[in-house]
Amino acid sequence: MNHVELSFKLNGQDISIQILPNTLLVDLLRDRLGLTGTKTGCRQGECGVCTVLLDGDPVNSCLLPAVKVAGRSVTTIEGLATEDGRLDIIQERFISEGAVQCGFCTPGMIMNAKALLDREASPSETDIKKAISGVLCRCTGYRKIVQAVKSASEAKE
Amino acid sequence: MKEKTDKKKKVKILTKEKVDLQQLFKVPSMGLAVAGQSVARTDARQKVMGTLKFGADYAQEKFLHGKILRSPHPHALIKSINTEKAKSMPGVMAVLTAEDVPGRNGFGAIIPDQPVICSDKVRFVGDGVALVAAETEQIAQQALERIEVEYEILPAIFDPRDAIKEDAPKIHDKGNLLSYNKLRKGDVSKGFAEADTILKRTYQVPFLDHAYLEPDMCMAIPQPDGTMLVEGPMQAPFTTRRNVNAVLGVPINKVRVRQVPMGGGFGGKEDSPIDLGARAAVLAWHTGKPVRLALEREEVMLQTCKRHPMIMEIRIGAKKDGTLLAFEGVIYDEQGAYASLGPIIPPAGGSHIHAMIMMAGPYEIPNVKVDAYLCYTNNPYGGAMRGFGAPQVHIAHEQLIDELAEELGMNPIDIRRKNGLKQGSATATGQVLDQSVGLIDTLDACAKAFNWDEKYRQTGYIDKARSKRRGVGIGMGWYRTSIGINADGCGANVHVHEDGSVLLFSGITEMGQGSFTVLPQICAEELGVRLEDIRYVVPDTDIVPESGPTVGSRSTTLMGNAIILAARQVKESILAAASEMLDVPADRLVAKDRLIYDTENSVNSVTFKDAALKCMQTGRRLIGQGWWTPPKPSLDPETGQGNPYFVYTFSTHMAEVIVDVETGEVDITDFVAAFDIGRAINPRLIEGQIEGGVAMGLGYALMENVVVDQGYIQNKSLRNYLIPTSLDVPDTRSIILEVENKYGPYGAKGIGEMPNIPATPAVLNAIANACGGRVRSLPADPEGVFRAIREAGGPPDK
Numbered sequence: 006m007n008h009v010e011l012s013f014k015l016n017g018q019d020i021s022i023q024i025l026p027n028t029l030l031v032d033l034l035r036d037r038l039g040l041t042g043t044k045t046g047c048r049q050g051e052c053g054v055c056t057v058l059l060d061g062d063p064v065n066s067c068l069l070p071a072v073k074v075a076g077r078s079v080t081t082i083e084g085l086a087t088e089d090g091r092l093d094i095i096q097e098r099f100i101s102e103g104a105v106q107c108g109f110c111t112p113g114m115i116m117n118a119k120a121l122l123d124r125e126a127s128p129s130e131t132d133i134k135k136a137i138s139g140v141l142c143r144c145t146g147y148r149k150i151v152q153a154v155k156s157a158s159e160a161k162e
Numbered sequence: 163m164k165e166k167t168d169k170k171k172k173v174k175i176l177t178k179e180k181v182d183l184q185q186l187f188k189v190p191s192m193g194l195a196v197a198g199q200s201v202a203r204t205d206a207r208q209k210v211m212g213t214l215k216f217g218a219d220y221a222q223e224k225f226l227h228g229k230i231l232r233s234p235h236p237h238a239l240i241k242s243i244n245t246e247k248a249k250s251m252p253g254v255m256a257v258l259t260a261e262d263v264p265g266r267n268g269f270g271a272i273i274p275d276q277p278v279i280c281s282d283k284v285r286f287v288g289d290g291v292a293l294v295a296a297e298t299e300q301i302a303q304q305a306l307e308r309i310e311v312e313y314e315i316l317p318a319i320f321d322p323r324d325a326i327k328e329d330a331p332k333i334h335d336k337g338n339l340l341s342y343n344k345l346r347k348g349d350v351s352k353g354f355a356e357a358d359t360i361l362k363r364t365y366q367v368p369f370l371d372h373a374y375l376e377p378d379m380c381m382a383i384p385q386p387d388g389t390m391l392v393e394g395p396m397q398a399p400f401t402t403r404r405n406v407n408a409v410l411g412v413p414i415n416k417v418r419v420r421q422v423p424m425g426g427g428f429g430g431k432e433d434s435p436i437d438l439g440a441r442a443a444v445l446a447w448h449t450g451k452p453v454r455l456a457l458e459r460e461e462v463m464l465q466t467c468k469r470h471p472m473i474m475e476i477r478i479g480a481k482k483d484g485t486l487l488a489f490e491g492v493i494y495d496e497q498g499a500y501a502s503l504g505p506i507i508p509p510a511g512g513s514h515i516h517a518m519i520m521m522a523g524p525y526e527i528p529n530v531k532v533d534a535y536l537c538y539t540n541n542p543y544g545g546a547m548r549g550f551g552a553p554q555v556h557i558a559h560e561q562l563i564d565e566l567a568e569e570l571g572m573n574p575i576d577i578r579r580k581n582g583l584k585q586g587s588a589t590a591t592g593q594v595l596d597q598s599v600g601l602i603d604t605l606d607a608c609a610k611a612f613n614w615d616e617k618y619r620q621t622g623y624i625d626k627a628r629s630k631r632r633g634v635g636i637g638m639g640w641y642r643t644s645i646g647i648n649a650d651g652c653g654a655n656v657h658v659h660e661d662g663s664v665l666l667f668s669g670i671t672e673m674g675q676g677s678f679t680v681l682p683q684i685c686a687e688e689l690g691v692r693l694e695d696i697r698y699v700v701p702d703t704d705i706v707p708e709s710g711p712t713v714g715s716r717s718t719t720l721m722g723n724a725i726i727l728a729a730r731q732v733k734e735s736i737l738a739a740a741s742e743m744l745d746v747p748a749d750r751l752v753a754k755d756r757l758i759y760d761t762e763n764s765v766n767s768v769t770f771k772d773a774a775l776k777c778m779q780t781g782r783r784l785i786g787q788g789w790w791t792p793p794k795p796s797l798d799p800e801t802g803q804g805n806p807y808f809v810y811t812f813s814t815h816m817a818e819v820i821v822d823v824e825t826g827e828v829d830i831t832d833f834v835a836a837f838d839i840g841r842a843i844n845p846r847l848i849e850g851q852i853e854g855g856v857a858m859g860l861g862y863a864l865m866e867n868v869v870v871d872q873g874y875i876q877n878k879s880l881r882n883y884l885i886p887t888s889l890d891v892p893d894t895r896s897i898i899l900e901v902e903n904k905y906g907p908y909g910a911k912g913i914g915e916m917p918n919i920p921a922t923p924a925v926l927n928a929i930a931n932a933c934g935g936r937v938r939s940l941p942a943d944p945e946g947v948f949r950a951i952r953e954a955g956g957p958p959d960k
Contacts, residue, residue: 047459048459107376108423137888142888143426148893148894
């Protein structure tokens with residue numbers, strides 16, 4: 006199989022990379038670009054821990070051929086904090102509200118929360134539950150995650 | 163968070179809810195500075211940034227990729243294996259069969275009855291028949307397809323009751339009854355003779371999967387000195403090590419096992435790292451190269467242990483007033499193909515004996531008889547899963563108590579208050595509970611927060627169309643801290659440095675539960691420093707003392723005590739140095755918040771750092787080692803009587819549900835869970851355990867079920883093995899009570915496993931209360947509830 010050149014915006018930076026056309030976005034991010042904050046739990050689009058933002062919308066990167074992001078903008082968990090280590094408010098509230106346990110679903114949860122808060126400034130708890138319902142968490146029972154997102158939305162206002 | 167206390171009852175309640183429990187609880191604070199605080203997790207920042215490296219995040223270039231050829235049959239003889247075609251493929255570095263295992267061809271947490279590579283026969287779909295290591299995962303996968311195996315299919319067994327019939331085909335040479343255990347307290351025939359009401363029921367639960375989000379993986383990396391390094395997400399590095407060393411045929415000190423961050427465990431990663439560790443190590447031993455063995459989700463479902471299915475037959479006898487007189491139970495506990503964590507480790511270790519001990523519930527019953535059969539079958543195998551035999555039997559006894567209450571016309575809360583364990587009660591094993599028994603306190607606190615009395619009166623149809631009914635239910639429970647074996651010791655090392663910084667060495671692993679935060683909190687509290695002064699060294703068998711496995715809700719209590727003992731050795735030096743520096747006797751000094759001061763003149767102080775430097779300069783000991791073993795467990799093998807576990811956590815859950823009687827759908831509309839946990843070292847982390855545990859318990863009640871048909875799992879993905887999502891769980895309200903455990907660090911006892919246990923029966927009882935149909939064979943999915951309603955003669959009229 007021949008390599009193709011893929012150009013897109015990743016966490017605000019323009020990049021170009023030679024890839025095999027059947028490469029999945031998650032493998033490009035994790036194996037080629039070393040961005041292992043995006044996890045894989047099922048590789049079937051069921052668990053949501055591989056969620057990244059594509060032009061601001063949450064997508065399962067395990068289902069998306071990387072060539073589909075050509076010319077578009079991808080944000081991963083690594084793109085949320087500033088370079089000097091200042092966390093996004095959602096990340097901060099995940100810590101302070103105790104929304105993190107094993108941490109394996111955390112990036113996927115935070116990316117879904119980010120997409121929600123970017124389009125809806127003050128979501129209801131039901132909105133939040135719906136927005137994160139595509140990500141499975143086996144540790145927390147979701148309550149503190151919902152509280153963290155709520156708290157982040159209130160802090161943003 | 164509000165704190166309310168009760169001096170007389172020595173119970174403290176921590177709750178965020180607007181509930182007035184002031185009359186019940188009031189106690190003075192212990193004056194703890196770091197322990198007892200809801201500090202943020204030490205690993206949270208890395209986790210929210212995505213910078214924490216899990217096993218699968220390690221760069222893969224330097225590794226060979228391992229793959230396992232699995233049996234396609236539940237029970238068969240291996241007639242021949244031809245690996246030539248696979249071996250000749252470019253990029254394939256090793257294709258191994260049974261004779262290639264250098265040491266013992268068997269592993270297991272308790273009994274090494276599972277072959278690293280099967281030699282003569284396979285016992286379940288998923289058994290390992292050959293191992294491959296190749297340059298890429300793809301090549302390894304292709305190599306598997308070129309291995310030719312000839313099988314002779316054997317008759318197989320899929321029901322534990324069939325397994326122990328005399329003419330049953332033998333799955334293992336020693337027969338299919340892996341363990342038979344019995345419990346005899348009092349005289350059940352006398353108890354039943356005196357009973358006014360006797361009820362007999364059978365309850366059944368299926369295989370469950372842990373469904374941790376991180377698939378299992380393991381890395382084996384040969385070291386230049388001949389040592390084998392094994393790394394992976396794991397709960398039990400020491401158990402893994404003692405299997406890998408035997409499989410390689412080398413002494414224990416030639417294997418080094420290191421935990422990498424774990425994306426959930428729930429008991430499952432006690433067992434699977436033994437399997438993957440042994441197999442990866444064999445491949446690494448043969449190739450001399452690092453080998454990575456990482457499972458896909460489907461392989462996780464196929465290969466790793468599950469929660470044991472059980473068939474539980476029970477008879478209970480009571481007086482008219484609800485006093486329990488006799489309990490008789492039979493457990494058919496399905497082990498599946500291999501022993502894993504099922505069989506007994508005397509006196510009271512292993513999941514099977516634990517189920518037997520817990521079966522009569524947290525009740526004082528004078529006459530109890532339990533017969534428990536642990537049977538091999540050709541299904542996947544049962545191992546440890548959050549509760550270790552206890553969730554299953556709680557589903558039985560808690561439903562039975564409700565069915566009995568209904569028969570007697572009693573409120574389910576009253577029958578529990580009457581018979582529930584209290585201080586001085588004797589359990590089914592005859593253990594007299596002399597301390598830390600807060601069961602009834604949890605019942606009272608839960609009822610008050612839930613508003614049980616009112617809600618219990620308001621059940622029935624809630625809509626004009628008469629399709630939806632509301633109901634409420636209780637689940638009460640108990641769970642041990644510790645694992646009931648003599649070898650339950652825990653070691654910790656504490657190193658203080660001359661700048662006041664501290665290294666804490668322990669073998670307790672982090673799987674999300676928070677031990678890397680809670681244990682440093684205890685260390686900081688004892689030394690009188692801040693949490694950020696402590697660095698917890700990641701468990702590594704070359705570096706940390708033997709600590710046993712991270713299981714049995716034992717970490718905070720057992721390791722906490724070991725850490726306190728270790729810290730005290732160093733603190734003795736620190737106080738001696740400070741005494742010299744301040745010219746004050748050491749017994750007048752207190753260490754707190756990085757300062758050591760004279761209790762009679764608090765201005766007279768020296769910093770912890772300066773005292774540590776002084777210790778260093780004067781040759782005083784700055785290294786402490788603590789070792790703590792719980793009070794000796796006992797259990798008579800003939801009678802099942804004794805003191806198997808030294809302390810128990812108690813809990814009551816209450817659920818409100820709405821059942822659609824036309825579709826069988828269940829919606830949980832309110833949930834309160836109250837716990838007596840002795841002492842909360844980190845209340846917010848405990849809430850996290852509660853909320854997550856309850857969600858898991860609700861999954862068990864309503865949807866989770868590994869469907870196994872003739873040995874073949876039908877739902878191997880998260881698409882059809884369903885676990886609760888954010889839309890399925892209620893906003894669980896947690897209540898934390900503290901009835902001090904005199905053997906625990908600052909009075910603490912375990913919490914990890916307790917929360918998911920009573921949640922399941924609370925929901926099942928609420929469903930029955932709502933619609934009249936009782937689901938005795940799980941799960942209570944819409945189909946199950948619908949069927950139960952029909953069996954009950956349709957939905958109630960009123």
